Amino acid sequence: MHNEAHKSLLDWYQKNGRHDLPWRQTDDAYKIYLSEIMLQQTQVKTVLERFYFPFLERFPTLQSVADASLDDVLKMWEGLGYYTRAKNLHHTAFTCKGVLPRSPEELGGLKGIGKSTAHAICVFAYRHALPILDANVKRVLCRYFALSVKDEKMLWAKAWEFLHVKHPYEHNQAMMDIGSLICTPKNPICKECPLSLTCKGKTAPENYPKALKKAKVPTKKRFALVVYNEGKLGLVQRKERLLHGLWGFVQAGELPKDAKSLGSVTHTYSHFKLELEAFRCESLHVKVDGYFTREQIETLALSSVDKKILALPSMMGNIPPTS
Ligand code: SF4
Numbered sequence: 001m002h003n004e005a006h007k008s009l010l011d012w013y014q015k016n017g018r019h020d021l022p023w024r025q026t027d028d029a030y031k032i033y034l035s036e037i038m039l040q041q042t043q044v045k046t047v048l049e050r051f052y053f054p055f056l057e058r059f060p061t062l063q064s065v066a067d068a069s070l071d072d073v074l075k076m077w078e079g080l081g082y083y084t085r086a087k088n089l090h091h092t093a094f095t096c097k098g099v100l101p102r103s104p105e106e107l108g109g110l111k112g113i114g115k116s117t118a119h120a121i122c123v124f125a126y127r128h129a130l131p132i133l134d135a136n137v138k139r140v141l142c143r144y145f146a147l148s149v150k151d152e153k154m155l156w157a158k159a160w161e162f163l164h165v166k167h168p169y170e171h172n173q174a175m176m177d178i179g180s181l182i183c184t185p186k187n188p189i190c191k192e193c194p195l196s197l198t199c200k201g202k203t204a205p206e207n208y209p210k211a212l213k214k215a216k217v218p219t220k221k222r223f224a225l226v227v228y229n230e231g232k233l234g235l236v237q238r239k240e241r242l243l244h245g246l247w248g249f250v251q252a253g254e255l256p257k258d259a260k261s262l263g264s265v266t267h268t269y270s271h272f273k274l275e276l277e278a279f280r281c282e283s284l285h286v287k288v289d290g291y292f293t294r295e296q297i298e299t300l301a302l303s304s305v306d307k308k309i310l311a312l313p314s315m316m317g318n319i320p321p322t323s
Helices: 003-016 029-039 044-058 062-067 070-077 084-095 104-108 115-126 135-144 152-162 168-182 294-298 304-310
Strands: 219-229 232-237 250-252 260-268 273-281 290-292
Touching: 003 168, 029 044, 029 084, 029 115, 044 070, 062 084, 070 084, 104 115, 115 168, 135 152, 135 168, 219 304, 232 250, 232 294, 260 304, 273 304, 290 294
Parallel strands: 219 273
Antiparallel strands: 219 232, 219 250, 232 290, 260 273
């Protein structure tokens, strides 16, 4: 049914695919799983340059993740953001005792592994004939089949229909590469696309799918309390879902009386923007989980916004007493 497109896609992949990506040069399910999780919210370049290899050096096997504390895993994830991914990875490593199951159903039942990720592990590690449906592939399929609505059920049906069952590994890698190199969100390069002959959406790719109006993200304004005591800084270990387990400064809606401004930072999360004004305060009534020197803080996993506070010019060096 899609013979012509399949042939063109595989030829293109042979010549132009990103064969040198390290997670394409292994069939170790853990390394493939790790790359899939890291790449969920982060670009290939960032993962390659800063995170994938250091993480594997510290945690060469899934068993080593299971044996580590969550703090250690979060520390290696620091800067990559979306820390729920690291927590789920740690949880999954522990739950499956360091060995990932081999079926998509069992994989999909593990925390943080959705259907597409489960399929990706099975295709790339075990060569199962399954389609993958990540964000890039969804866009390619929407355009290829001229689907103006990004409907999950329909996309899975099209992904199954379009799958090259004899070459699922190459087919899926090619679709992912087309999505990130050619059929990009803006200005797709249709004239270089191996699917252009049979693509139904190539005359108006921007219509597939139709863009939804983006909701404006709300801004939250809060205070960060830099509690200083005998040369050490008071920190809390976060409990909220988004940053659970990370260390940072106390955040509050109100200021204690002795507070003195240190400057402001902003950080944009997926659902809101945070404007945080940092205040130094001496109050020992502010509850913290521990006091740490700068050197000790270096060893803790901190969220990005708390790192920004630490980097404020007024926070450099040892903070002098206010009086
Ligand atoms: S022909 Fe154009 S719109 Fe169609 S899949 Fe290729 S890049 Fe995307």
